[in-house]
Amino acid sequence: MEFKQPELLYALFLLLIPLAVHLFQLRQFQKEDFTNVKFLKKVIRQTRKSSQLKKWLVLTCRTLLLTFLILAFAQPYFPAKNPKTSSREKVIFLDNSYSMQAGGKDGELFTAAIRDLIKNLPEEQELDLFTHNEEFKNLSSSNLNTTLQNLEFTQKPLDFNTLKLKASQLFKDSTQEKDFIFISDFQKNLGINKSLDTSYTYHFIPVFPESTENISIDSMYIKHREVNEIDFRVLLSSTGNFNSPQSVSLFSGEDLLAKTSVNFQKADTVTANFKVNQVEIPNGVIKIEDASLDYDNSLFFSLNKPKPPKVVIITENAEATFLRRILSGPEFITEIFKKDQLDFNKLNTADLIILNELESISGPLQTNLTNLHGNAVPLVVIPSTNSNLNSYNSFLNRLNAPQYSEVKTREALITELAFDHPLLQGVFQEKVENFDYPKVQTYHKVQNGNKIISFQDNSGFLVEENEVFLFAAALNEKNSNFRNSPLIVPVIYNIGLKAFKSPNLYYETGKNEKIRIPIDAQKDKVVHVISENIDFIPKQRSLGNTVVISTDLLEVPSGNYTVEYNKNPKAYLSFNALRNESDLEYFLPENAKNIHIYQDINTYFNELKLASQSNELWKSFVIFALIFLIIEMLLLKYLK
The missing domain is CATH 2.60.40.10 (Immunoglobulins)
Incomplete structure (x- = not known):
């Protein structure tokens, strides 16, 4: 215990005054005769005993009364446990990532954290505060209150190392001890290490949700697209136990286009399917109803009206109008060019290129086609019966596509179909085992690749790999009757659909x-x-x-x-926004020399006040003085 005014303790010598008064103030007794002397002596002895006890009790009370009064004026106190705590440099981080939308015991985590900060911030001290996307320097308590109430969630949260770097830029004095106050739900994706460096004293204040159950719309893509029909796939994930079906809705603005339900009983990740007859959806939204995080309950998307793809057919001596009849308007814009009359400006704007029975492919054309293929333009190759295989294979090698080998000059039937290949899906209602097989007279062996249509000997007639479609034989009427087969239309048309670019929905x-x-x-x-x-x-x-x-x-x-x-x-x-915040998993480091964990924001600021404030005792001493004053009065009045 220490005293703010220790010089007043000299007043304790004044306690000698009441002691002297009590010692020298003797009461005189008058003698009177009485018949029974023995009885009189007994009464006098008892009276003198009670009188002395009362005097000593009163003396004690007065002495203690004065003692406690003197000590109270000297202002005794217990010094603060850590007086430097309040003067240490402090920087506060407040997590404003989307995971802070989760509900806690006092409502939304982010709102509750702001409310507790406003209630506990010291009025006389300026503080630095930052979030994932904003910084506020040297703000007073009143300014911080306004700032905190205007904070919003960020779509781009930072990791812990980046946040620590931002904090180091806010600290001013390199020699002073630093307190890094970190208010967050401590999601695993923050990337906090188990052992932290000792450059700061970390004050971790976790704010955890009451429930970690959450459903998120993760992504969306186009599974299949035709001219007037779109097949969407929506991927959803969950954390927690959801036994009942969850509804998923597809909107165009305020108009509901489709609705379905998904069930998470067997898996944490499910797919919702939507088929809509729409050419254009300018302001689409996928929505679910979930009581946890709000930001991942909607997925915005836009479907732009498709433009007819441009098809360029390059031919040499063979007739190619049958291809244009299949790939006709209004779905396609198809142009046929002779090899020696090719318009390279139109070639460079093509969405699909068909090489129809060229004997060879020149170097400049190879370079141009390679660049276009690198920009995701599909390519169809129909060889000539007199093709220069070296020229073809040199070009196909640049595309990482299958290559041609030997020429076969015998008749071959086209008998095998890969019904599961995307190019043939939906073409047949059931697998056909017996039909009028088309045939060819001369063909090339194709090495490797995914076989879509095959010959009777299981060698490929139509092979696909890396968006390159290779026919093994010329399709002119002298060499093949494939052009008269029912297969020609769906095969070429479905290849043409590859030219429809799947747009970025978002x-x-x-x-x-x-x-x-x-x-x-x-x-x-x-x-x-x-x-x-x-x-x-x-x-x-x-x-x-x-x-x-x-x-x-x-x-x-x-x-x-x-x-x-x-x-x-x-x-x-x-x-x-990225869906990284939807996985409600947390990691909080353990207490260490420079790591302090607090139950909540109130606990931290209360401990801060206790550590930096001394414990004043003068009020207690005044109370004790009053108690002894009351005791003295009672002794004087009632003790005889």
Whole structure:
């Protein structure tokens, strides 16, 4: 125990005064005669005993009364356990990732953490606070209150090492001890190590949800697309036990297009299937109803109206109009070019290329076709009976495609069909074992590849690999009757459907995406990306009749957007946050020399106050003085 005014303790010498008064104040007794002397002596003895006891008790009470009063004025106290705690430099991190949307005992974790911070922040101290995406320096308590209430969730959370680096930039004094106050739900994806460096004292304040059950819409893709029908697949995952079916809905704006249900009883990951007769869905949304995290209950997507793919057929001496009749409008824009009259500008804009019975492939054409194939343009090769195999194989080798070997000059029947191959799915209602087999007179052996249609000897007639479709034989009427077979139409048509580019239904926020929009833009005009609440000009550049939009350094909020040029809609885009926060698994380090774990925010700030504040005792001493004053009064009044 220490005293703020120890010089007042000299007043304790004043206690000698009441002691002296009590010792020298003697009461005189008057003698009187009485008949029974023996009885009188006994009464006098008893009276003197009780009088002395009362005097000593009163003396003790007065002495203690004065002692406690003097000690109270000297202001005794117990010094703080750690007086430097309040003066140490502090930086607060508040987790604003989407996982903080989960519900705790006091409501949403993020909202409850903000409420507790506002209630406990010291008024007289300036603090530095940061989140995953924002920093606030030297803010007073009142400014922090306003700042905290305006915080929003981020779509791009950082890992622990990056957060620690941001904290080091906020600390100012390199020599002073540092407190890193970390408020989070401590998801595993934070990447906190079991052993942390000793550069800071870590104060971990976990805020955990009451339940870790959650259903998330993870992703979406197109399984199959025809001209007027789209087959969507939606992947969903769950953490926890969900015994009842969960409904999944597909909207276009406010209009419900389809609805289905999924069940998680047998697996944690399921797929929802949707088939819709839509050509264009500008503002699509997949929705579920889940009481846990809110951000992963919706998945935004956009389906742009497909443009007819451009098909370029390059032929030499063979007739190719049968291909154009199959790949006709309005679904396709098909053009036929002679090998020596090829328009390379149109070739470079093609979505599908068919080489029809060329005897050889020149070097410049090989280079051009290789570049196009590298940009995901499918290629169909129909060889000539007099093909230069060296020229063909040199080209196919550049594409990592199957190659031709020897020439067979005997008749061969086409008998085997790979019914499970995507090119033949839906063509037959049932497997056909006996039909009028087409045949060829001369063909090439094809090495490797996935066989779609095969000869009777199991060698490939139509082989596919790496988006290259190889026919083993010429399809002219002299060499084959395949053109008269019922197979020709679905096979060529389904190959043509490969030219329909599966568009990106959505993009992930926080990633650098290069989005190509078919717009013939002028130099003095720019493209806008707009939604109901946002209108911004992205980083962009014009390449011919295409504008390439870059999302670099943009944190675009999740939602549906319209790409406008000259105030006219040109395309539709959608963005969604990553689903990393949906897996509600946590990791919290154990207490260590420089790691302190607290039950909640209130506990941390209460311990901070106790550690930095001294324990004042003067009030207790005043109370004791009053107690002895009351005892003295009672002794004087009632003790005889």
